[in-house]
Amino acid sequence: MNYPGNAKKEYKKYTNYANRGMDLEVLLNQSNTYYLENDLAVIYKKPTPITISEVKYGAKERIITKAFFRTPSTLDYNGIYKGLYIDYDAKETKNTTAFPLQNIHPHQLEHMKRVINHGGISFLIIYMNNTFFYLDGKTLLDFCKNNTRKSIPYQFLLDNGIIIEQKINPRLDYLKALDKLYFKEK
Amino acid sequence: MNYPGNAKKEYKKYTNYANRGMDLEVLLNQSNTYYLENDLAVIYKKPTPITISEVKYGAKERIITKAFFRTPSTLDYNGIYKGLYIDYDAKETKNTTAFPLQNIHPHQLEHMKRVINHGGISFLIIYMNNTFFYLDGKTLLDFCKNNTRKSIPYQFLLDNGIIIEQKINPRLDYLKALDKLYFKEK
Numbered sequence: 001m002n003y004p005g006n007a008k009k010e011y012k013k014y015t016n017y018a019n020r021g022m023d024l025e026v027l028l029n030q031s032n033t034y035y036l037e038n039d040l041a042v043i044y045k046k047p048t049p050i051t052i053s054e055v056k057y058g059a060k061e062r063i064i065t066k067a068f069f070r071t072p073s074t075l076d077y078n079g080i081y082k083g084l085y086i087d088y089d090a091k092e093t094k095n096t097t098a099f100p101l102q103n104i105h106p107h108q109l110e111h112m113k114r115v116i117n118h119g120g121i122s123f124l125i126i127y128m129n130n131t132f133f134y135l136d137g138k139t140l141l142d143f144c145k146n147n148t149r150k151s152i153p154y155q156f157l158l159d160n161g162i163i164i165e166q167k168i169n170p171r172l173d174y175l176k177a178l179d180k181l182y183f184k185e186k
Numbered sequence: 187m188n189y190p191g192n193a194k195k196e197y198k199k200y201t202n203y204a205n206r207g208m209d210l211e212v213l214l215n216q217s218n219t220y221y222l223e224n225d226l227a228v229i230y231k232k233p234t235p236i237t238i239s240e241v242k243y244g245a246k247e248r249i250i251t252k253a254f255f256r257t258p259s260t261l262d263y264n265g266i267y268k269g270l271y272i273d274y275d276a277k278e279t280k281n282t283t284a285f286p287l288q289n290i291h292p293h294q295l296e297h298m299k300r301v302i303n304h305g306g307i308s309f310l311i312i313y314m315n316n317t318f319f320y321l322d323g324k325t326l327l328d329f330c331k332n333n334t335r336k337s338i339p340y341q342f343l344l345d346n347g348i349i350i351e352q353k354i355n356p357r358l359d360y361l362k363a364l365d366k367l368y369f370k371e372k
Contacts, residue, residue, distance in 0.1 A: 042300045044260055049233040050250060064236060064253040074230055078264060083305030085271040110214045119269030 003064035024090045024127050031170035032181065035081075041175060043079030043086065046072075073107045075122070081175060082183055085120035087112070092127035099126055101144070110142065112137040121182060125164065125174055129154060133161035134177035210276045210313050214263065217356035221267075227361060229265030229272065232258075259293050261308070267361060268369055271306035273298070278313035284337035285314055287330070295330060298323040307368060311350065311360055315340065319347035320363035 025045065035041040054066035075089035091103045103161060104124070112122040115137070122137035135152075139160050162177040211231065221227040240252035261275035277289045290310070298308040301323070308323035321338075325346050329338060348363040 036300075039300075039303075042297070042304055042306075047233040047235040047256075048238070050233070050236065050253075062255055065254070066300040067236075067253055069248060069250070070233075080271040080273075080301060080304045080306045083271075085266040085269075085306075087266075098309075111228070114222070114225075115266060117225075118228055118266045120266045120271075131253060 008127065019031050024125070027171045028090055028125065028174075029173065031080075031172045032077070034142055034170035035175065041079060041081040041086075043077060043081065046074070048079055062142050071105065073105075074111050075108060081121075081178060084182065085115070085118075086122070086178070087115045087120055088123045088125060089129070090125045095151070096129055096154065098149075098153050099128055101152045102150065104140075109141065116141070121178060123177075125172070126157065126161070128157065132164040132166065132172055132174075133173055134164055135161045137180060210278055210311070213357045214276055214311065214360075217358045217360065218263070218265075220356035221361065222324055227265060227272075229263060229267065230261070231263050239335070258292065259291075260297050261294060264360040267307075267364060270368065271301065271304075272299045272308070272364070273306055274309045274311060276311045276313070281337075282315055282340065284335075284339050285312055285343065286337045288336065290326075295327065299327055302327070307364060309363075312343065312347070314343065318350040318352065318358055318360075319343050320360055321347045322367060 029045060032041075032043045032045070035043060037129050049070040050067045052064055052067045053071055054064070056063050056065050075087050077089065078085070078087040080086065087105075089108065091099070093099050093103065117121040124133075124135045124137075124140060126133045126135055135157065139153075143160075161182060164172050164174045164177060167173055175185065215231060218227075218229045218231070221229060235256040235258050236253045238250055238253045240250070242249050242251050261273050263275065264271070264273040266272065275290075275294065277285070279285050279289065301308040309344075310319075310321045310323075310326060312319045312321055323341065326338075329342065348366060350358050350360045350363060353359055353371055
C-alpha cells in the first residue's frame with residue numbers, strides 16, 4: 001500500500017542520511033526483498049568483489065584476516081523479471097547540474113552493451129537532486145556515442161530518464177519503469 | 187578448436203589436482219571467459235559473499251582486516267544466454283554411487299524454483315566419477331519432490347543428466363546442454 005504522506009516522511013529521512021551510497025543500496029535491497037517476497041522478480045545485489053589474501057581458522061569459523069577490494073567488471077545487481085534478464089547499477093552524485101560519467105567504468109559500459117546485445121535489459125538508477133531516475137542502458141550508450149561530454153546534463157535525465165516513485169513498499173518501485181519501456185501494461 | 191587428443195591430456199591434468207572444488211571453478215571461469223570473448227553468452231561467477239567487519243587504510247588502498255564468510259542464498263553463477271536468464275551452481279562429490287543432496291542448501295533449491303517460475307533456466311554442473319554432468323533444475327526439483335532419498339543415485343545422473351563435453355576451448359562446453367534442452371538447433 002502506498003501512503004503518499006508517509007512516503008514523503010520516509011523520503012526526508014532518506015535525504016538526511018550521511019552515507020548516501022549505502023542508503024541507496026539499502027533502499028534497493030529492501031525493494032528487491034519486496035519483489036522477491038511478492039514473487040514479482042528475483043533480483044539480488046552481488047557481493048562486494050574482493051581478493052582474499054589471508055584466512056585464519058577461528059574457534060567456530062574461518063576468519064578472513066587480509067583481503068583487498070577489486071574493481072567490479074560488471075554491474076552490482078542482476079536477476080530476472082517477467083522472463084527477462086536484467087542487470088543494473090545504482091549511482092549517485094551531489095552535483096546538481098550534471099551526472100559525471102566518471103561514475104561509470106568503461107568496462108561497465110562494455111558490460112551493459114553486451115547484456116543488451118544478448119537480449120537483456122541494462123540500466124542505471126541515478127540519485128541526483130533528491131530524485132531517483134531510471135536511465136535505460138540504450139539511452140546511456142547512445143548518449144556516450146553521440147557526445148564527447150564527460151557528464152550527462154540534469155536536463156537530459158529529466159527528458160530521457162524515468163522518475164522512480166518512492167513508496168512504503170517497495171521503497172523504490174523501479175520495475176514500473178521497465179513495465180513502461182518493455183512491457184506495455186494497462 | 188577442439189583437439190580430442192589434447193583434451194584427454196588436459197582432462198588427466200584436471201583429475202590430478204588436489205583441490206577439486208577450486209578446479210571446477212577454474213574450468214568454468216575459463217569457459218565463461220571463452221563464451222564472453224566469443225560473444226556467445228555473458229555469464230559471471232558471483233564474488234564470494236562475505237561480511238566485512240574491519241577495514242584499515244593502507245598506503246595505497248583500503249585493506250579488509252576482518253571479514254567472515256556468509257552462506258550464499260543464491261547460486262554462484264548467473265548471466266544471459268540467447269536472451270534467457272541462466273543461473274547455476276557447480277558441485278562435486280568423491281562419492282561414486284550417489285550425489286549427496288546435502289551439497290545443496292534448501293534456500294538454493296528454493297532459489298532454483300523461483301528462477302524457473304520466472305522463466306529462467308537453472309541447473310547444476312556436477313562432477314562425479316571423472317565425469318561432468320549438466321542436471322537441469324526441473325529434473326532436480328522433480329527428484330526432490332518425488333523422493334525421500336538424501337542422495338541422487340549415479341544411475342539417475344547417467345539417465346537424466348547430460349554429459350558435458352571437455353574441450354580445449356571452452357574447457358567445459360556446458361551451453362551445448364542448454365542448446366539440446368531449450369534451443370532446438372540443427
